[in-house]
Amino acid sequence: MRNLLAVLCGIVFLPLLAQTPSNFQDFLNLLENQPKSAKTAVIEAFIESQIRLPILEDNKVIFLAKGYTSQSPHLLADFNGFLHPRYVADSTLGQMHSIPGTSWYYFQKELLPDSRVLYQFNRGDTTYNDPLNSQIGTRFGQPYSEITMPGYQVSAELMADKAIPVGQVEKQLFPSIIMDHERTIHIYTPPGYETATDSLPTIYLHDGSDYLDLGRVRQILDYLIHNKKIKPLIAVFDDPVIRGKEYRRDEDYKNYIDRELIPHIHRNYRTLSDKQFRGIIGGSRGGLSALSIAHSLDKFGKCGVFSPAIFPSDLQEFIEFLTNSHTPPTQVYMLGAIYDHIWYPDALRLKKYFENSGVDFTYMEISEGHNIEAWRTQLDEMLTRFFPF
Numbered sequence: 001m002r003n004l005l006a007v008l009c010g011i012v013f014l015p016l017l018a019q020t021p022s023n024f025q026d027f028l029n030l031l032e033n034q035p036k037s038a039k040t041a042v043i044e045a046f047i048e049s050q051i052r053l054p055i056l057e058d059n060k061v062i063f064l065a066k067g068y069t070s071q072s073p074h075l076l077a078d079f080n081g082f083l084h085p086r087y088v089a090d091s092t093l094g095q096m097h098s099i100p101g102t103s104w105y106y107f108q109k110e111l112l113p114d115s116r117v118l119y120q121f122n123r124g125d126t127t128y129n130d131p132l133n134s135q136i137g138t139r140f141g142q143p144y145s146e147i148t149m150p151g152y153q154v155s156a157e158l159m160a161d162k163a164i165p166v167g168q169v170e171k172q173l174f175p176s177i178i179m180d181h182e183r184t185i186h187i188y189t190p191p192g193y194e195t196a197t198d199s200l201p202t203i204y205l206h207d208g209s210d211y212l213d214l215g216r217v218r219q220i221l222d223y224l225i226h227n228k229k230i231k232p233l234i235a236v237f238d239d240p241v242i243r244g245k246e247y248r249r250d251e252d253y254k255n256y257i258d259r260e261l262i263p264h265i266h267r268n269y270r271t272l273s274d275k276q277f278r279g280i281i282g283g284s285r286g287g288l289s290a291l292s293i294a295h296s297l298d299k300f301g302k303c304g305v306f307s308p309a310i311f312p313s314d315l316q317e318f319i320e321f322l323t324n325s326h327t328p329p330t331q332v333y334m335l336g337a338i339y340d341h342i343w344y345p346d347a348l349r350l351k352k353y354f355e356n357s358g359v360d361f362t363y364m365e366i367s368e369g370h371n372i373e374a375w376r377t378q379l380d381e382m383l384t385r386f387f388p389f
Helices: 002-016 024-031 036-048 078-083 208-213 217-226 251-268 285-296 315-323 344-355 372-386
Strands: 055-057 060-066 074-077 104-110 116-123 126-128 136-139 142-148 168-176 181-189 202-205 234-238 278-283 302-306 331-337 360-366
Touching: 024 036, 060 116, 074 078, 078 116, 116 136, 136 372, 168 251, 181 208, 181 217, 202 251, 208 217, 208 234, 208 372, 217 234, 217 372, 234 251, 251 285, 278 285, 278 372, 285 302, 285 315, 302 372, 315 344, 331 344, 331 372, 344 360, 360 372
Parallel strands: 202 234, 202 278, 278 302, 302 331, 331 360
Antiparallel strands: 055 060, 060 104, 074 116, 116 126, 116 142, 136 142, 168 181, 181 234
16 A cells, blocks of 8 residues: 555655755645645655655654644654653754645654664654654664664674673572661672672662663673673662662652662672672663762772753752762763653753862763663763773
8 A cells, every 4th residue: 555655646746846855844845835725635745755764864763643633643752751741841943844635734853973862753642663664763662763864883792692601690588677668689699600709899770670681780780791891790680679769868768778679688698798799780760870879888989870860859959968978989971861851951050060179080972862772872981980891
């Protein structure tokens, strides 16, 4: 049916447009002169003629969507915070432009050459992926339409390699007296751990199972250890139970990490006790929590933060808390995501603070949005700075 539509539209399209448009704006200009009765057929034929959708012109991306009756579509994307009603007040950030005389709409956006952006469309009460784009990515495990620019590259450690040795992951149900509930934790031990005798560094990760699965942390650790980019280490993945409470500087959660989880790991695994061999990592609210815990407990020498989500909490108050800390980590690695519309400003403000804090600070940016699948691309850089081989 699609091919038949293309042929029928082509019959209309070719005679109506005497010249081939060199870009989308030229096409819109030519479309203005077409009879109203033919415009929809002309634009649909133009869409069929495209090699790739959304349309890519140098660093400009043109998104196309069809509207129905009085419902015009909106673009929900990384770069406008998916118009999240709690955090994004200006819905016009996703407003698409009507193509006069048709039911089609478009949205143009300049993207950096190495970008990866996720998006969807919304029309009325319906949110849906782009039917014109077969490229699908994931955001926190959910499928979204994806656009990758020509300069985007998949990191080597994210390419599965069955030839390298793999570490072991043990799942445990851990009863916490402080939290008054049972928690799920996973412990990664590197290849050869069972037969070795040396003690190892440890990293503790918020949102444990998400980083284990979506973040592919086990695969990344296997790659880095095998290629002698980092020292063998133990990774502890802690699953939240009441995430919204725990990751907002909750005292019970901090005490659970300090008095229960770290001692449990130290008793049952060969870990180095000095704080310089212990790191804590988190993204989004987990990044807020990681910073808070690392500045509250004298237990973590390394703190890794992906796209820290402070807003809508008071950022200046949080910076004052960091400033007054008597036990800051000695090393902080922070990632800012340029197309993280809501929390990129938090990363920039914290960057400015840490650059003047005296801490060994590294800041990196990626041309992506707010999701684990984006952050995992920088985990190798973070770990090689924390525990180089």
